[in-house]
Amino acid sequence: MKKITLEKLQLTNFKGVKSFTLDAAGGNVKVYGDNATGKTSLADAFVWLLFDKDTSNQKEFGIKQVDENNKVIHGLDHEVSAVLRVDGKTIQLSKLYKEKWTKHKGNIESVMTGHTTEYSVNGVPQKKTEYTKFIEKIADEEVFKLLTNPSYFNEQLKWEKRREILMEVCGDVTDEDVIDSNTELASLLGVLEERAIEDHKKVVASSKKKINDELERIPVRIDELNKGMADLSDLNEAEINEELQFFKTEINRLEDQKSDIRNGASASEKKNKLYALENELQTIKHNHTKYMSDQTLQVEKVLNEAKRAQQNIQYEIQDLGEEKNRLNGRVNFMENERKQLLEKYHSLNGQEFEFSQECSCPACGQDLPEDKLNAAREKSLEQFNLSKANELDSIKEKGVSLKADIQKASDRIAEIKSTIEQRQKDQQIEADHIAKYQKELADIKDGLVPVEEVPAYQDKLKEITSLKEEISNASESVADEMSEIQSKIDELKDQAEKLQVGLAKIKQHEQSRARIKELEDEERKLAKKFEQLNKEEFLMDEFVRTKVNLLEEKINSKFKHARFKLFKDQVNGGLAETCKTTFKGVEYDAGLNNAARINVGLDIINTLSEHYGLSAPIFVDNSEAVTKIIDTNAQMINLLVSEQDKKLRVETEALQEVI
Ligand SMILES: Nc1ncnc2c1ncn2[C@@H]1O[C@H](COP(=O)(O)OP(=O)(O)OP(=O)(O)O)[C@@H](O)[C@H]1O
Ligand SMILES: [Mg+2]
Structure with a gap:
């Protein structure tokens, strides 16, 4: 494991601190001081020296000193330097931030035109990029911040990032791991081969919604069909058919009669x-x-x-x-x-x-x-x-x-x-x-x-006239007879039509009944399908819960004190990913006491330090809040409030042992 320790940290005009040197000598130190004596400033100075930010991960923070009226005191050099030991090798880092004053032509007085920052490593001045590269080689910024500040993981990172780090540190749980741990879930194997469980849940939910909509519609449709069914109490299909057959025969007979008469008249x-x-x-x-x-x-x-x-x-x-x-x-x-x-x-x-x-x-x-x-x-x-x-x-x-x-x-x-x-x-x-x-x-x-x-002509004409008369009288009577038959046919057709209406009613009734049956069958099928989907959903929830438990167990087993909640219940009964740190059941952000927060932070640092293979000095601010601080392998810089210390007082490990 790579080990970084702080030998010395020197501040000049950094925030509220005019000049202070922390001699840590690579060991654990306790820095005592009353409020506003500059304890937090020490931690800020250390982070600023390395990464241009403060402990709250802020880039814009007031390094320059201000007076009581919040007016910047100009012309000061703000400097932080540190001596580190990295795997036994001493490194001296220094960063000087100062104002840039320029005297323009024709002006007597200089004006401030900006700021400059000077970097040096082991006394050798560096360009910003060289300096940054040098620091990067010592440690990754993110990892370094995680390992030097107990509150960084829980307070500076978003839950997604925290979850990602935990997954990276502890490894995910595979679907096979989940199914292996619960044989009931084996039936989901086929599903999982096709798509992720979350996607399948969406598919099932959408199918359920469709089925549900359909199930809601079916009774309405059945009701409509029931309402639309005609009253058949006075209708008898057999009787109607018999009557219709009779009418048909009768109409045919009359039609034949008509055609006989028609033919007879024309061929007379x-x-x-x-x-x-x-x-x-x-x-x-x-x-x-x-x-x-x-x-x-x-x-x-x-x-x-x-x-x-x-x-x-x-x-x-x-x-x-x-x-x-x-x-x-x-x-x-x-x-x-x-x-x-x-x-x-x-x-x-x-x-x-x-x-x-x-x-x-x-x-x-x-x-x-x-x-x-x-x-x-x-x-x-x-x-x-x-x-x-x-x-x-x-x-x-x-x-x-x-x-x-x-x-x-x-x-x-x-x-x-x-x-x-x-x-x-x-x-x-x-x-x-x-x-x-x-x-x-x-x-x-x-x-x-x-x-x-001529009499012969006259006789013939008379004969013709009387025959014509006869024919005309005969066709008149034929027409009468024909129209009489036709009206009978029409009447029969009318009656047959009425009977057909009855038949159509019966037919429609039958169709409606058949449709209702179809709908009822469909309803049963859909209900069954819905039940199956419910079961599948239950299994998928079970799968997720099992996975959650496995994952949380796996992750929690890596920590001594800290516990993690990686999923939260949703209103719809499902689970959503999250990442909440807890200690003895209490969430970090919801009521956890300061001492527990610090110890949980240190516990996380211990595990992460192991994972990243790096040990770095941990600045524990407000460490007076903790009566029993947990053990770490790293160098601890404890910053403690002490009313009696009006100036910062440092106790090194050696001194602590003496005391
Ligand atoms: N830019 C600045 N110029 C002048 N004074 C500043 C500046 N920034 C911070 N201070 C002051 O410097 C002092 C030291 O602040 P710091 O936060 O380090 O105190 P602290 O010891 O951590 O206090 P506490 O115990 O309350 O946490 C405070 O009085 C603070 O107001
Ligand atoms: Mg403080």
Whole structure:
């Protein structure tokens, strides 16, 4: 085990202590002093030197001295130094905290600009980090505080941290350990393989809640179903079914009857007979029409021929008339032309010869000789007469030809006129024929009777009318019969429907009963399941309790005086983790006396010291409260109130032994 002892602790201007040296010489010491003499300050100084905090684990605490008016006294050096022996090796530590004063340019006086801390190990100045590292090597801060201050574990740590330390020191209890200690819990093994007991408890609790909710709902649903069930006192299913069967048969029978009537009416002989009669009537009509047309046919034929002949004559006359007009036009034209030819003939015939020849040569201008002139004259006359005769002949010829054409056309005109007259006479003959035939036709038609007056036709029509009447009367009676049957069917259907409502009621009743039974079965199942879950929950609680007991036993067995409560009962019946230190049943925080607190703290230090393998000086403040302090292997610095000691007085072990 690593052993750290305090040889010397020196304070200068540290809190209320101006200057004090504690010479412990590595052994147990008792420091006496009245209130406010600086006992606690010693412990604070020791912690500050190592870790920059006081015994209450405070970082901000007043190291600097203040006057009576709480004004800081400036310019002081605050120093703590200690000589330790660590496994036989002496180490000297020192820490100096002082103000930093700076004189700014142009100012006469210096101003405080902050603080500095100087560290040294074995007289060698160190940087803060070097110093901290050096301390870390001697001991872990947390462990050191746990081992040097009996109240640290119980008063400075949160319960979770305390529990963690205890678990670390004593070791946890495994689930197997718990089951081994109580065979009844073996059934939980399967559960524990799947999930932690706490998680399984949550699962069970949630299942229980669901089941419980369901169990609460089921009676409500059963009640609702009961209330919703119809009164069946006046309903008999067998009777209803029998009646329904009867209605069904009856309706089928009536439907058949209906269809028989419907088919009978449509295929009746009467209708067939009517069709036959109508056909016969049609034949009479047709025959009569044929007879009438036979009667008139011959006359109509000659009448039409006469009409056609008359028409043809008319066309012929028209054509002749047109030809005559055309020829008349042509004759006029030719007459005119002949007249012009005559005029031209007379004019030409009346023309005399004239000689108009020049007597001089037109080329040389010399007078022509007389003979030549005569010869020329003769020749010219000859030519004149010849051309005149030729021209007159030509006119004459044209006139003769024209005259012949005119004569020809006039002859044709005369012929046409006579033909027209003749054809007009023929036309009149045809017109007489037509009038004659038309009269004949009218006489024949007058002599014919219309079909409606033919007795055979009239008889047939009468027959048809009376048959139609019969059919109509018959279908009217069929319709009446059908509607009577239909209303019977409707009535039966109505009654059947009412019976069906009854049946539906019975069916619904049965369904509700079945559902109620289902719900009751479900209720029983759920109740059973709930019971099982209760058992499981009980076992799990038992498991936890067993584990708690085992754990507490295990932990408590490591301590002489201190006992630990690691679980607390919850309102819901479960357990919650905690960590409370007790002594003889009294909780540390709830009424434990000071002496017991100190001794319990020391007991814990003893066990932890063993666990961490470290022994360090223990500062026991207010140690006067304890008349019998328990044994420890560590160096004890007891700080005791002593009214008579107005200044701190130190008693070393050696001195105590002497006394
Ligand atoms: N920063 C400070 N400047 C001046 N005086 C201080 C300062 N801090 C504490 N003091 C005073 O120093 C004195 C010593 O205090 P300390 O707590 O060490 O006394 P103590 O001996 O432990 O007293 P008690 O027996 O009551 O516990 C007290 O009078 C306290 O008020
Ligand atoms: Mg004190």
